[in-house]
Amino acid sequence: MKIITTIAEVRAIVKEWRRAGETVGFVPTMGYLHEGHASLISRAVADNDHVVVSTFVNPTQFGPTEDLEAYPRDEARDAALCEGMGADIMFRPDPAEMYNNPKVSVVVNDMNEHLCGLSRPIHFHGVCTVVTKLFNIVTPDTAYFGEKDAQQLAIIRKMVQDLNMPLEIVGCPIVREADGLAKSSRNTYLSSTEREAALCLSRSIFYGQEQIKAGMRANDLEQAMKEIIAKEPLARIEYVKVVDALTMNDIEIIDRPVLIAVAVYIGKTRLIDNFSFDPKINTTPSKNK
Numbered sequence: 001m002k003i004i005t006t007i008a009e010v011r012a013i014v015k016e017w018r019r020a021g022e023t024v025g026f027v028p029t030m031g032y033l034h035e036g037h038a039s040l041i042s043r044a045v046a047d048n049d050h051v052v053v054s055t056f057v058n059p060t061q062f063g064p065t066e067d068l069e070a071y072p073r074d075e076a077r078d079a080a081l082c083e084g085m086g087a088d089i090m091f092r093p094d095p096a097e098m099y100n101n102p103k104v105s106v107v108v109n110d111m112n113e114h115l116c117g118l119s120r121p122i123h124f125h126g127v128c129t130v131v132t133k134l135f136n137i138v139t140p141d142t143a144y145f146g147e148k149d150a151q152q153l154a155i156i157r158k159m160v161q162d163l164n165m166p167l168e169i170v171g172c173p174i175v176r177e178a179d180g181l182a183k184s185s186r187n188t189y190l191s192s193t194e195r196e197a198a199l200c201l202s203r204s205i206f207y208g209q210e211q212i213k214a215g216m217r218a219n220d221l222e223q224a225m226k227e228i229i230a231k232e233p234l235a236r237i238e239y240v241k242v243v244d245a246l247t248m249n250d251i252e253i254i255d256r257p258v259l260i261a262v263a264v265y266i267g268k269t270r271l272i273d274n275f276s277f278d279p280k281i282n283t284t285p286s287k288n289k
């Protein structure tokens, strides 16, 4: 596996693969890789002749008071994981390689006005801009994203559709710790007391999955899930919402595929979790561990 820091080098290698008629899978990440990322890489390796993993911590998706500087980084560990999983390239450019006095970017419209977009107003513009740049550099046939960042996945699917990007987007299920906590690079910020407290997110998710199948209405579901989280003294709820899974709009009646998403601060650490539900299928994805 090659660790590459320049755009030109990635382009040159992908060009050779293309010349040989081989397929390219792409897994965009911000590094500090864990089993959630590994599940995406494993799927990409299974589906494609070649796989590129990017580990760029993208500054333009962090707000001014967010954790850009503190965000965990470990290049050697990331490289070992990528190589072990069978990736061909780990792309980790410096910010200066990716941004040279930019004046043009991608803007997300209505889908930004919900869930994480409300407290992180520039976040999805930054995500879509860097993902577009990465797609243009790697030119993948398929790109793999986690359902843990459900609003991100929905926005990227819509971006690919709206901007006619020539690739397929694959969503992969949430990977959890044995006790239910969704794996996240930001879990490393948690003290041991906070780590225990963070279980209120998955507890509310699992309760919600049961209740929605039993026919609980959207408002009652939000309320019941909030009550579970509120029992945890270290938790501060940002949102608990049932929204249309495609548009992220609020809904009252669960008559179409919905996303049930939560964002909660545990101390200073902001964590997210979610599940999807389609009333036609009347089933939720299994608790994937």
Ligand SMILES: Nc1ncnc2c1ncn2[C@@H]1O[C@H](COP(=O)(O)OP(=O)(O)OP(=O)(O)O)[C@@H](O)[C@H]1O
Residues within 6 Å of the ligand: 028, 029, 030, 031, 035, 036, 037, 039, 040, 144, 145, 146, 147, 148, 149, 172, 173, 174, 175, 176, 182, 183, 184, 185, 186, 187
């Ligand atoms: N637990 C998980 N299960 C499945 N996919 C995941 C999981 N955690 C992250 N991913 C996916 O990995 C990709 C890269 O995410 P990222 O590098 O931001 O990791 P993260 O652990 O979500 O970090 P953060 O702490 O910033 O939320 C995204 O598509 C994300 O949805």
Ligand SMILES: CC(C)(CO)[C@@H](O)C(=O)[O-]
Residues within 6 Å of the ligand: 028, 029, 030, 056, 058, 061, 127, 130, 131, 149, 152
């Ligand atoms: C998609 C992404 C790599 C863009 O920086 C990031 O938002 C992430 O890790 O989910």
Ligand code: BAL
Residues within 6 Å of the ligand: 030, 061, 062, 149
């Ligand atoms: N996984 C989303 C990256 C971020 O929170 O910036």
